[in-house]
Amino acid sequence: MDVNTEKFKTEALKALNDSTSRSFLDFFLPVLSMVRDLGLSSFPDPVAAVEKARAIRHNAVSRLGDLLETFEKNAIKLGTKVYWARDAEDANAYIMDLIRTNKVPYVTKGKSMISEEIGLNAALEKNGVPVFETDLGEFIIQLLEKPPFHIIGPAINIPPQDICDVFMAKAGMKNPTTNPVELGYAARLFLRDKFKHMRMGITGVNMVVAENGTIINVENEGNIRFNKSAPDIQVSVMSLEKIVPTMEDAFHMLRMLCRNGTGQKLSAYVTMDRGPKKDNDIDGPRELHLVILDNGRSRIYENPRTREVLQCIRCGACINICPVFRHIGGYPYGWAYTGPIGKLLNPLFLGLDRTSDLFGACTLCGACKKVCPAGIDHPEMILYFREMNMAGNRMLKGKGSRLSQKIIATCAAMAASHPGIWHRGTACGRAMIRRLGPVGQALLSWTRHRDLPPLPETSFRDRVKPD
Amino acid sequence: MSQNTRDRILNRLKKAGTMTPDMHVELPPLPHAMMDSDELVQSFILNVTAAGAEVHHVEQGQDMSNILTEIIKDTELTRFIVNDDTVFKHLELDIWAAKQGLALIRASEFNDRRSYTDAVFDVGTAGFTTVDYAVAESGTLVIGHHQGHARLISLAPMIHIVLVRTDQIVPVYDDVIAQGLFNDEGPSQVTWITGPSMTADIQATPFKGMHGPKRLVVLLRK
């Protein structure tokens, strides 16, 4: 997947001027947040339910190594072939190798964030293997060659006319229509043929269960079920943190994931794989491969300040509530992950230097942290990134600060720790800013994206000081 | 390559180790855990209906015939594919199907995967299955897939009809764990179905039958 995180500001400006997408964001995201709240209200104690989920994720991540080892043992016992992939290239090469060995003519895919992360489609297409996304939204954006707009509705903002045009051109649709339901059925017809003749299906993984080797997927359309039922070979790709210790934990996380994502008690289909099909089963995959992907996560894990991000279950609740995302949508984030969780994951995978506008564009309002069922403190990590970026942290690829910034920071630190200098400095600053006037202010880079309200003649402190 | 990678990853994770003590949270049980059997049935019906399924009560074979006759009216259905369960024989489904001119085939009767796939993907096919359990807390149907219960019959057809006995309804998901579906020799896949296939991916317009069944019809019998 192309990395466009450095275009964040220009893309955000474009998004702010896109009235179609804006009207969707204004309507769709508050509805999703509302159905989430409604969904959670079906628990006898919604606060405890969220706390329980946070505890499950915290405990699972803190014992990650042991859990993965137990899971692997149990999964292998069930006949699952486990492959540990160091990075994107390693994972893609393994899948490509399976395709070659089994002479697979094309592959179909269920929606998965991780395949965006590793750029699987591009890697397969480069090797001449056609790839068909089968989630409706993903299918549409694949044909339109666009990035996902939203984690749950990747194509929710696309006008029906654009979908009609691309379906006529690339998906065999005969009669033009802008009716969403008819467009959906056209996609059903086209993809049904792919499902019927498929040899290999590729999916992501929502979670795996250490105690018994189960692999779990959650969806509403049924495309993931097809990808796991119709082909000879199933390839599931999981990021290594998607694990819970027990089935009981898995059930609680399923309750939370579905309620937080779409407000449903449970999504239409939850499938739990227990190895490949048995010899006499008429359908199901003959081979079940599970790729466990690191791609830098074990490094993220080593740092106590970033480890928490691995608790995420990709429910989307933080994205729907974020005031920044609600204005700009998903395109400006420029890579696989968007919204508050994108502001944490993209910098960790790509480096702080290429993503500083992402974690810069945050007011630290904390709405994300408040809704997160996985217990992630987004604002805290964003502040850490800002600090490490200025400090030029090598592990996280921080940019470092310019000489002018260093001088300003040193002076500010000195002033802040010496009250005399501070008072004289602020009095001088006030006088200077008052004299600058609006024209002068416009020249300051600080005020380019912020308003500097007119300053009063005397400071608040002077006014309240007892005579 | 994978072995080296595996060892390197696991070593790194284990070395970094636990940094904070485990968190413990006690949860009050869901109300379903305290319900009697009638309340469970009611709760199941409420939830499965909210998820978009149709529910019909059947007392005897005749009720079922009437409902099925209604379902197939104005459709192009030519066959029902069912899982292996003696209840279909007991309810004389074969006699009803023969009267309607419909073929009734068990998925396990197909000799090869190709002809099974052709049949199950055919527009004239409806899937008719039983379940292992149904869960009241969300109106969910639980099916373990094995030789006698193929995966695609509840997925590929436009209509999935499902027979649920009221004594198969359990309060919450956790009640299913202990029942053998998750033994090592158990089914290769366990599917949890809550409503028909659906999407709202275009303009947030919801509709049923995106890839799987458009109609999920639950026949509930004592």
Ligand code: SF4
């Ligand atoms: S970080 Fe966001 S997407 Fe991840 S679990 Fe928390 S709320 Fe959900």
